[in-house]
Amino acid sequence: MSLSISVIIPVYNAEPFLRKAVESALQFKEVKEVILVEDKSPDNALLICEQLVSEDNRVQLLQHPNNENLGAGESRNLGLKHAKQEYIAFLDADDIYLPNRFEKEKELFKNLDVDGVYNAIGVHYYSEEAKVKFCNTFNHPYNLSENFLTTVNREINPKELFEALVRPKNSEGYFSLDGLTIRKSSLKKLKGGWFNDELRLHQDTEFIARLSFYLDLYTGEITKATALRGVHESNRITNNIDEKERNLFLKHNAIGCWAKSEESMDNDIQHYLINQKLYHETFQNKGFKLISTFIKNSFFSKGYVAKRKFKELLFPIYNKFR
Template structure:
């Protein structure tokens, strides 16, 4: 067990993860900086995940295994948080893997921090296929944001590696609240945005998380993506007197519409799904801010003419 002032518990939510869950647990066990507890929360799996984990952790005193009715990864994370006793908590999705020095490098940043405002330390990551072959997929172009990052989070989730990359002070959740369970996409973006109102962020530039992706990944589920996007846009609408929030609403509508259409196999269905989320308040906001809309459209058009493509992360 490590220094109690910098003790860490790890939460692993799992749903039908029988193929990869043991890899995830082992990557936590192999950490140079050992966590106090590994809390595995089975979110109502219908495969053999629960039995596989039970057999693996038999006689392991540092593991807690919980099972609940299916409610999504956020509900599993929140149940795990109820069992956290350490001063810091990390999350690992059941199909992701940590490098062995991930926690040690993150906790070192916390140890060296003089301000009590630091609440989250994240790391860089790399995409892999299901067989852990490295994929040549570009991640965000605005890397390694630090300090008060709220101004960046209006324009997208710039906390690299999603939930699998973060190490968070446990007390942060007492101030910011827990994960929003009704969201099944962009839930990490929403959580970091909420935390950023009260706490600072820092990062480790090394790629310390291996994230597996497939065609079935949540990030590729169009309906869930649109639901999460418009939840965030409606949150920004609550701050519509804020100039940054105004720009962010228009920016997120344009950029994500472009991205969805570009990647869609059924463009007509995508267009209908996207515009079905526009309510009266959003339409009025757009009408009152047509100058921002035209400004962004002009910028995008000129950029396409200049470099032949639209850079989605330039705002």
């Protein structure tokens, strides 16, 4: 099957990596356009964008009105508005596609019931410092190798995928935007808009949750990487570690509010997501955070263990009397 794909790349502070990312997308004859959305980068990324546009007529450059910085979510939304091809794929400006990126799509999209296909992605560390920072941020063991995959670990029925992602029972895993391809016409099924522009981080997770609820997403290549996440010292998510709890609260708040409004959702899952929202909302409360911080600093060497145990103890009490 011949595919016609638009690849959307939000660009912010990615000067050292951007060219390699774009070239990794242009290697495919199926990629008919690469849409760069430059988000007021503080480095020379705009210059690299302009050079790439001049070198290949498949590359397009977009910017926000008044050259504002609006974040990755709104940048992807702008790219979606301008995408002309039948299929949509995403790539971060510091990541790359591997040569097998669209192999499963060629077969699966022959079935018109397939709204999207997701694949495994791997990781590439640009330095040891970046590896340490990444592992510390996500509480991964430091010996996490470059063979680590971001993927679901089994083939999942599309009708069961939403619950597997938002309420995993057996550590079934998750997937990334870099490994996702969507039939553009299927996006009209998505309620709640495209990417949530109020989320500066985790807007991809919130988007994928809603996609998996409204669309039929099929398992593609999950045994080996089809793209590589580039981990370096200036990654946004690892440099926002001090705001980690706040960003998690915003993500769970967005998902919980959407779940509360979605009447067709299974009641058990809906209540779970609403409670997740309340759980994180509770611990934005300054008093709880102060006590949690005290316990963390006083009794535990690993703060996330203290926080988790503390929350597990107090949240049911808070929820009972709120």
